Amino acid sequence: MFGCNEREHDRPEGSFLPSAPAFRLLNARVPAAFLTDGVPAGAPLDTDDCAIVDILIAHGRFGPIRPAGQSTDAAPATLPAADLAGRQAWPRLVDMHTHLDKGHTVARTPNPTGDFPGARDATSADRTAHWDAADLRRRMEFGLACAFAHGTGAIRTHLDSQDGGRFRDQAAITWGVFREVRDAWAGRVALQGVGLTPIDAYATDHGRRLADLIATSGGLIGGVTRPTGGLHGAALAEIDSLLDRLFDLARERDLDIDLHVDETGDPAATSLDAVARATLRHRYEGRVTCGHCCSLALQPAEQAAATIARVAQAGIWVVTLPTVNMYLQDRAHGRTPRWRGVAPVQELMAAGVRVAVAGDNCRDAFYAYGDHDMLDTIRAAVRILHLDHPLAGAPALAGPVPGATMGLAHAGTIREGGPADLILLPARSLNEVVSRPNADRLVMVEGRPLAARIPSYEALTGGSAPW
Incomplete structure (x- = not known):
């Protein structure tokens, strides 16, 4: 355990951290990517571009960050300290x-x-049969509890917002629960919501009402670039007019946009290009996110x-969802998949496109596994x-x-003045981080070790684990 000798391994987790309101973390190894204010001048860098630094934490916030061994330049030498001995310190992560x-x-x-049509149909059946407020609240709270315990500090969730017709107003129910949950988890996990519906819904009265509901709920307008009941594939004949309608609704309500795009192995699926053209046409640069973008990887190089x-x-x-896309794409019974199902992330980043990784579905019809763990x-x-070497x-x-992307100034960063939210890992190099699950990570929120633990599955059914 961090900063402990062998005889201290039976101490409670996080007990090596000082209990004082202000203390120093010494010899923390922090990837430079997280130090968005820059690596402190003089801080040593390892071969993974990780800086070895001392971090002052005071009253739940990050204070000055100094090269290792120089923390007394910013704080009294008598201030309590914990020595990470060159182990990794990451900020809480973001699942957008x-x-x-x-x-x-x-x-x-x-x-x-296990394929996309099966996922669509199973989800529709489950939604119709079960998604009342109590069911939604129980599962959403469970997912948030998992994410929180693993060290996720911000989440953007897409919310099914189809027209429930005569059965129920699903959008109103779901968004109502979302608002309750967002308020209940404020200060623990920053939560954003996106309206999710097939794009042709925005040409209907339901689409206008949904846009109003999203706006009053402080969300983002979104959807999937496929028709109601259909699949991703060749672009809809009316894609441009549907996108114009979507962008008009967004502009009228000052909403950002987040879309599911081209989640298919059909190279004829070109909705991403249509979205880019619409973004330029409506002068909405910097306010649009596209997830999946799988077919782009299979199109001719020039296109x-x-x-x-x-x-x-x-x-x-662009958001890539590698675990779920590898699970769903190119799936056929009795046949081994021939490609990984993911967007061409390296080419996108080389062109200057800002790309994020996210978790997507968790233990549902679209992806049967997962635990809301962004480190995983x-x-x-x-x-x-191949984000290595x-x-x-x-x-x-x-x-x-x-x-x-979520507009959160400090999320996913370690910077002076930000909340002292950290994941302390029993790993030194990035290779060691990637090679093990790091189940014994220590999560800190506002400078204190997190007491919350991953909830038992029995919590989903109202029971509890026997331990």
Whole structure:
């Protein structure tokens, strides 16, 4: 354990940290990507571009960050200290694309085929049968509790907002629960909501009402670039007019936009290019996020390069969901998949597009696994997307990039004046971070070790674990 000798291993987790309101963390190894105010002058850097620094923590905030051994330049030498001995210190991470309202439904409504059509149909059935306020609240709270315990500090969740017709006003129910949960978790996890519906809904009265509901709920307008009941594929004939309608609704209400785009292996799916053109047409640069963008990886090189250049020009943020896209894409019974299902992330970043990694679905029909653990997600992303050799840039995709996308000044960063939220890892190099699950990480919130633990699955059904 951190800063402890062998005889201290039986001490309570986090007990090596001083209990004083102000203390120093010595010899912390921090990836430079998280130090968004810059690496302190003179701080040693290792081969992973990690700085060895001393961090002052006072009254729940980060104070000055100094090169290792120089903390007394900013604080009295008598101030209590804990020595990390060169182990990794990360900020709490950011999951900017997930689905808390779908989560943890796989046991009651499985996807028997494991593919996208099966996921769509199973989710529709589960929504119709079960998604009342109590069910939504229980599963969303469970997902947040998992994320919080693992060290996630900010989440953007997409919320199914289809027209419930005569059955129930699903959008109103879901957004009502979201607002309650967001308020209840304020100060623990920063939570944003995005309206999720097929894009053709915005040409209807429901789309206008939904836009109003999103605006009054402080959310983002969003959707999927496929028709109601359909699949991602070749662009809709009316995609431009539907996007114009969406952008008009967004501008009238001053809403940012977050879309599910081209979640398919069909290279004829070109909605990303249409979204980029609409962003430029409506002068909405810097206010649009596109998730998935899978088909871009299978398009001819010149076509893909032109789209990527337009995405960069439009200032579109791209979110890649590597675990879920690798799970769903190119799936056919009895056949091994031939590609990884993910967007061409390296080409996007090389063109100047800001790319984030996120967790997406968790234990539902779209992805049967997961635990809302962004550290696990970035570890998987490194392997799937080849974000290594060097590893130095990978941490940014789960920290400052999605934090900036969400408009949160300090999320995913370690900077003076920000909340002293950290994940302390029993690893020295980034290779060691990626190589193990780091189940014995220590999460700190506002300078204190987190007492919360990962909830038991029994909590989903009103029971509790026997320990």
